Amino acid sequence: MDLRRLRYFLVVAQELHFTRAAEKIGIRQPPLSMQIRKLEETIGARLFIRHSRSVELTPAGREFQAAAIDIVARLEDAVAEARRYQAGNSGRLRLGFAGATYFHPAIPIIMRAYRTAHPDVVLSPEQSNTPALLAGLREGRLDVAFIRPPAEEGDLLTLRLCLDEDMVIALPADHALGDQDPLPLSAIAGEELILFPRDIGPGLYDSVLAACHKAGFSPRLGQEASQIASIIPLVAAGFGVAVVPRSVGSIRGEGTIYRTIADVSPRAPIALAFRTDDRSPLVADFLAMAARTARRHAKMRPGTLKRGL
Known part of the structure; x- marks a missing residue:
């Protein structure tokens, strides 16, 4: 169905006068009358009773008017929503x-x-x-x-x-190295290093190990954590030490302290x-x-x- 004809119909239904409706739409009256007749043929029902100086809606026309108002409103909403989406606003x-x-x-x-x-x-x-x-x-x-x-x-x-961001060393609060800040990375060479499985964070995992090797030692890998955030409770519980992104230091458990790395600091x-x-x-x-x-x-x-x- 031609959407333009729906709009023409609604204007005529509002004005109940073909000439006034044509002026409001911006076209001549004969083409408007022809479009309304084509709409009636498409629907298979008379929408208007035509008088010499005016028109009135038939019962079918009144039913169609309510549906047409809803259809046009929905379409306008859809167009507006599409434009908002295209503009990144919805x-x-x-x-x-x-x-x-x-x-x-x-x-x-x-x-x-x-x-x-x-x-x-x-x-x-x-x-x-x-x-x-x-x-x-x-x-x-x-x-x-x-x-x-x-x-x-x-x-x-x-x-x-x-x-x-840089990375820092997470230590148990009572660790012997806790009085030093910053710490060289090599200071934890003899410690159990808590890491997460490489398959869930290969970038950070490789960065930490590469920094340890650059600092001159191969770390002693200890308990694995399921994710970075879960490393901190393990450090607090004494399972070992860890090298974590500085922002993870916002997890302030009573049993964990953080120390800046003095020399070879991996990036995160x-x-x-x-x-x-x-x-x-x-x-x-x-x-x-x-x-x-x-x-x-x-x-x-x-x-x-x-x-x-």
Whole structure:
């Protein structure tokens, strides 16, 4: 059915006069009458009773008027919603967090800034490990994810470096090295080092081990933690020491202290991962907002870290 004819019908139904309706629409009266007749033929029912100086709606016309008003309103709402989405002002953004990235102080600032600028966009957060989030992006279950960059390459995702931070040593509160700050990394050479499994955070895992080797020792790997955040209770319980991103130090358990690394400090970058072929304005706006906010609130090295994961 021709949407233009629906609009013409509604104007005539409101004016109950073809000439006035034609003037309001901006066309001549004969073409308007012809369009209404074609609409009646399409429907298979008379919509108007025509008098010499006016028209009135038939019972079928009154029923059709109510439906037509609803159809046009729904269409206008759909058009407006599509335009808001295209402008990045509505819709749903599925956002992932990995490797305790949410502890970084800039992350909630980025989220708050985006929500303030796009109040009609629904943010759906999901916390998981890096490989699971990358799989979610590839499979279309996530749109963007804050991750600790992995070492492996691929061909579907882009990683854009967003934030960078150093790492610190987490010690039991009563540890003999607790009086020293900063500490050389080699000071923990004889300690049990608590790490998470490499398959859930390969980037950080490799960075910590590489720093230890650069400091002149191979670490004694001890208890594994299921994720970065769960390392801290293990340190407090005396299972060993750990090297964690500085932002994880916001977990202030009574049994754990943190010391700056004096020499060979591994880095803990945070990147935004997204599908390389994603043209969503929501994703584009979030990436731009994250870049602007990160520049203001944290150390940042802008640019693309890796293409094609």
